[in-house]
Amino acid sequence: MKITKQTKNKLWLLLIGAFVFVIFIFPLYWMIVTALKTQVEIFQIPTPMWPHQLTFEAFQKQLSESSDTLRGFRNSLIISVGAMAISTLLSIPAAYGLARFRFKGKKIIILLFLITQMLPSTLVLTSLYIMFSGMKLLNNYWAPILADATLGIPFSVIILRTYFLSIPKELDEAAKIDGCGHITAFLKIMLPIAKPGIVVAAVFSFVYAWGDLIYGITFITNPNMRPITSSIYNYVQQYQTLWNSTMAFGIIAISPVVLIFIFMQKYIVSGLTNGAVKA
Amino acid sequence: MKENIKKKSAAYLGIAFSLPALIYMMVFIGYPMVQNFILSFKNVDVYTFARPENQSFVGLQNYTALFTDANSILPKAILNTVIFTVASIFFQFIIGFGLALLFNKKFPGCSFFRGVTMISWLLPVTVAGLLFKFMFQLNGGIVNQFLTSAHILNQPIEWLLNGKSAMIAIVTANIWIGIPFNMMLILTGLTTIPEEIYESAGLDGANKLQTLFMITIPMIKPAIMSVLTLGFVYTFKVFDLVWVMTKGGPVNATELVSTYAYRLSFEEFKFSSGAAAANVLFLILLFVGFFYIRTIDDSEVM
Numbered sequence: 001m002k003i004t005k006q007t008k009n010k011l012w013l014l015l016i017g018a019f020v021f022v023i024f025i026f027p028l029y030w031m032i033v034t035a036l037k038t039q040v041e042i043f044q045i046p047t048p049m050w051p052h053q054l055t056f057e058a059f060q061k062q063l064s065e066s067s068d069t070l071r072g073f074r075n076s077l078i079i080s081v082g083a084m085a086i087s088t089l090l091s092i093p094a095a096y097g098l099a100r101f102r103f104k105g106k107k108i109i110i111l112l113f114l115i116t117q118m119l120p121s122t123l124v125l126t127s128l129y130i131m132f133s134g135m136k137l138l139n140n141y142w143a144p145i146l147a148d149a150t151l152g153i154p155f156s157v158i159i160l161r162t163y164f165l166s167i168p169k170e171l172d173e174a175a176k177i178d179g180c181g182h183i184t185a186f187l188k189i190m191l192p193i194a195k196p197g198i199v200v201a202a203v204f205s206f207v208y209a210w211g212d213l214i215y216g217i218t219f220i221t222n223p224n225m226r227p228i229t230s231s232i233y234n235y236v237q238q239y240q241t242l243w244n245s246t247m248a249f250g251i252i253a254i255s256p257v258v259l260i261f262i263f264m265q266k267y268i269v270s271g272l273t274n275g276a277v278k279a
Numbered sequence: 280m281k282e283n284i285k286k287k288s289a290a291y292l293g294i295a296f297s298l299p300a301l302i303y304m305m306v307f308i309g310y311p312m313v314q315n316f317i318l319s320f321k322n323v324d325v326y327t328f329a330r331p332e333n334q335s336f337v338g339l340q341n342y343t344a345l346f347t348d349a350n351s352i353l354p355k356a357i358l359n360t361v362i363f364t365v366a367s368i369f370f371q372f373i374i375g376f377g378l379a380l381l382f383n384k385k386f387p388g389c390s391f392f393r394g395v396t397m398i399s400w401l402l403p404v405t406v407a408g409l410l411f412k413f414m415f416q417l418n419g420g421i422v423n424q425f426l427t428s429a430h431i432l433n434q435p436i437e438w439l440l441n442g443k444s445a446m447i448a449i450v451t452a453n454i455w456i457g458i459p460f461n462m463m464l465i466l467t468g469l470t471t472i473p474e475e476i477y478e479s480a481g482l483d484g485a486n487k488l489q490t491l492f493m494i495t496i497p498m499i500k501p502a503i504m505s506v507l508t509l510g511f512v513y514t515f516k517v518f519d520l521v522w523v524m525t526k527g528g529p530v531n532a533t534e535l536v537s538t539y540a541y542r543l544s545f546e547e548f549k550f551s552s553g554a555a556a557a558n559v560l561f562l563i564l565l566f567v568g569f570f571y572i573r574t575i576d577d578s579e580v581m
Contacts, residue, residue, distance in 0.1 A: 013386035020378065024330060027455065028398070030421060031410050043419045046428070071350055084305075094300035101293025109297060111572065116308050118509075118568050120516035122540040122557045126550050127311035127318060150307045153300055182292050211403035213519040225417040229405040233523060243413050250406040257401055265394050268401070 035059065035247040049207075058248035069249050071224060072231035075141070076210055077256075079227050082145035083209035087152030088202045092194075094153075095160030096186055100172065110161070117154040121214045124150075129218055143219035144227060148212050152205025155224050163197030164190065200267045207257055230255045319555035325548035327573075341555035352531050357541040357563075362446065363478060363521075364514040365534060367453045371510065374454070375461025380495075382462070383469045393466075400459035408523035411452035415439055442532030445525050449533055453520055459515075461506050468502025469495070508571035512564055537562040 022232065034042060035058050057153065062069040098110055129138075130149055137143045175185040191198075198270040216230040226234070232249050239245065320336050327333040351498075382393040399407065414421050415438035423435035431453040438444045472495065480490050496503070518537040521527065527534035527542065537560060544553025 010386045013381070013384055014388055017381060017386060017388060017392045020381065021395065023312070024396055024399070024455075024458070027407075027410055027414065030414065038341035046424050047419055047421065052442075062449065084474060090300040094297040097293040097296025101289050101296070103290035103293045106293070109301060112301075112304070114572070115568060118512045118516075118564060118571075120306065120518070120537055120557065120560055122518060122537045122544075123315060123514075123551075123561050124542045125310055125541070126557065128307070128556050129544075130314070130318075130550070131311065146307060148305060153304060157300060172443055182289070186296075204351035207401060211402075213405045213406070213522070214541070229403055229519075232409065233405055236412075236523075241418070243416075243419060246409060250409060253406050254402050257403065258398070261398055261401055265349070265397070268397070 021101065031247045031250055035244055035251055037244055039242070039244060040094065055116045055244075058244040059252075061245055062248045062252060068223070068231045068235060069228070069252055070228070072226055072228035073252065075225055075231075076228040076253075079144045079148060079216075080206050082141065083148035083152060084202050084206040086149040087156055087205035088198065089147075091153055091156035091160055091201055091205075091264040092191070092198060093186075095157045096164050096190060098157065098170075099161045099164035110158075113154040113157045116150070117158075125214060125218060128215075132219060137219075139220055139222045139225060141225065144209075144212065147215040148209035149205070151212065152201075153209040155204055155208070156201035160194065160197050160201050162259055163194055167193055196267065199264075203264060203268070205261055207260065210257060306478060315554045315557060318551055319558050323550040324552075328548070328550065337551075341552050342465045342559075345552065345555055345559070349513050352431070352534055353536070353539060353559065355531060356536045356556075357559075359446070359531075359533060360535045360537075363450060363453070363517070363533075364511060366446075366450045367457060367514050368507065368510050369540060370450075370454045371457040371461045372506065375458050375506070376465055378458065378462045379465035379469055380491075383466060393462075396462065398457050400457070402456075402521040404456065405523050406458055408452060408520045411448065411455070412439065414522045415448045415451075437549045439525055440529050442529060445529060445533050449521055449524050452524060453514065453517065456520070457510065460513075461510065464502055464506045464509075465499065468499035473497045505571065508567060511567050512571070516560065536563075 009036065033050055036054055036056070037048075038053055038055055038057075041048055041051060041053060061067060089142050098106060104219065128143075132143045132146075137146075171189055171193070172185050175189045176182075212227070213229045213233065216227040217233065220226055220230065223231075223234070232246070232253055235249055236246055319341055320338060321334050322337045322340075323334055345351045378393075378396065413419075415423075417423065417435055417437045417440075420438070422434070422438065423432065426432040427435060436444060438448045441476075447471055476494055476498070477490060480494055485493065516537055517535065518541065521533055521535055521538050522541070525533045527538045536556060540553050540556035540560060543556055544547045547553075
């Protein structure tokens with residue numbers, strides 16, 4: 001059998017691709033391996049590339065009742081779902097309005113949403129802190145929820161708008177001929193069609209809120225209410241070199257994002273490129 | 280006449296649809312921005328925070344202090360941020376471009392490799408930062424082990440406790456996080472280039488390097504421009520990664536404008552100085568963002 005030049009080429013590409021992949025994914029491999037090692041093995045020289053004494057101790061410790069991990073997980077869940085709900089509920093009508101209607105100042109509004117995506121959190125952080133402290137919202141889930149929603153809204157508006165634009169206008173018009181008003185057409189026709197876009201927007205709002213650190217550490221100082229990013233940050237400050245526990249903590253902290261990624265990869269990739277380039 | 284009214288009511292409806300989100304952003308971003316601006320001209324700190332009657336306007340004092348005070352490290356923080364950003368973007372872009380060219384080819388496993396590579400971009404930055412902090416440790420850190428066994432280093436070094444190497448460490452972590460973003464945007468650009476162009480270039484006898492520089496790069500220039508400007512903006516404001524890995528240390532060697540602004544406000548409780556530092560960061564980003572908006576305004580976008 002003769003190997004054609006083309007298959008040879010593909011074989012090379014596969015090898016290069018696999019090589020790049022292995023290097024790129026190594027940090028994640030290392031996180032998992034470290035979480036399954038004993039402290040002794042971690043500090044061994046040279047440290048083994050996989051656990052010789054496999055142990056789930058670190059995970060057991062992090063998942064026990066007394067640990068901060070599950071509490072942080074629950075707090076993050078409350079905060080992220082809250083932020084996601086606000087962001088999605090506000091973004092859907094805004095995106096629809098900016099996609100389907102012509103009015104003065106529309107371009108500027110779109111531009112404003114675009115710009116807010118680029119703002120550093122530090123710019124509003126001090127004032128938000130003063131504002132929330134005046135509203136007695138510090139050490140309350142509402143403070144990070146309200147702040148985290150601002151991370152999701154601009155992105156959601158922008159990708160949902162592209163989504164609504166891609167739905168043929170004839171569909172709304174057909175609905176209107178059937179006697180639907182703008183609002184019924186929106187609720188009955190557009191929303192169901194736009195479902196995949198809405199899911200992407202919601203997922204991104206969730207992921208943004210889940211990953212937030214700066215609002216979490218600033219607005220919530222009560223250890224029992226900290227989101228998971230803030231609790232793992234504090235955990236490392238306290239237990240400097242307990243790396244297997246820290247990595248187990250980290251794996252638990254990234255698990256929702258990894259699950260979302262596994263099940264929604266296709267949507268996420270399209271969402272990323274639409275939200276960032278087409279804007 | 281009737282048509283006109285219909286148009287007008289449609290316009291109002293459009294505004295009504297977008298209004299809730301707009302108001303929300305005005306309250307939680309717009310208003311704090313204005314407040315931050317005002318705050319930067321006042322003397323609010325830990326002593327005057329709870330006593331509004333002692334707060335007063337001090338003009339540009341906070342800004343001049345940030346730039347001229349011997350204690351202020353803002354100039355250093357700006358320099359650090361520029362180094363951090365330029366180094367990150369340089370490598371992210373080149374590696375991202377290379378990967379995009381690779382994954383643009385069809386080969387078995389290609390979409391799997393490409394897909395999984397995306398994950399580093401989605402991970403909570405806090406966790407990614409801690410992971411890299413661990414890998415760069417003196418004791419038990421894998422980076423030292425690799426480099427010594429490859430004879431690049433004679434002995435393990437304390438990456439995060441030495442100014443220059445700490446910068447290398449945070450840049451490395453940031454490159455890892457940013458590669459997928461660069462790769463995806465360039466990949467989307469590459470898919471817009473029609474196959475025929477490459478075929479005719481091949482017929483004309485162009486070699487691979489020529490096709491890359493004469494065809495591919497000019498064809499995806501808009502994608503390249505948005506990757507670079509967006510990448511600049513996103514990198515310039517990075518906070519979590521550095522806060523988690525080095526907290527700006529050792530001795531301010533990795534202090535960025537964002538971490539410095541945070542430190543001023545929430546560690547030293549000089550709220551007005553922190554607000555002023557955040558405004559400096561904003562002005563720099565605004566300047567770059569302006570170019571981005573000009574480039575996207577030229578394309579179909581709006």
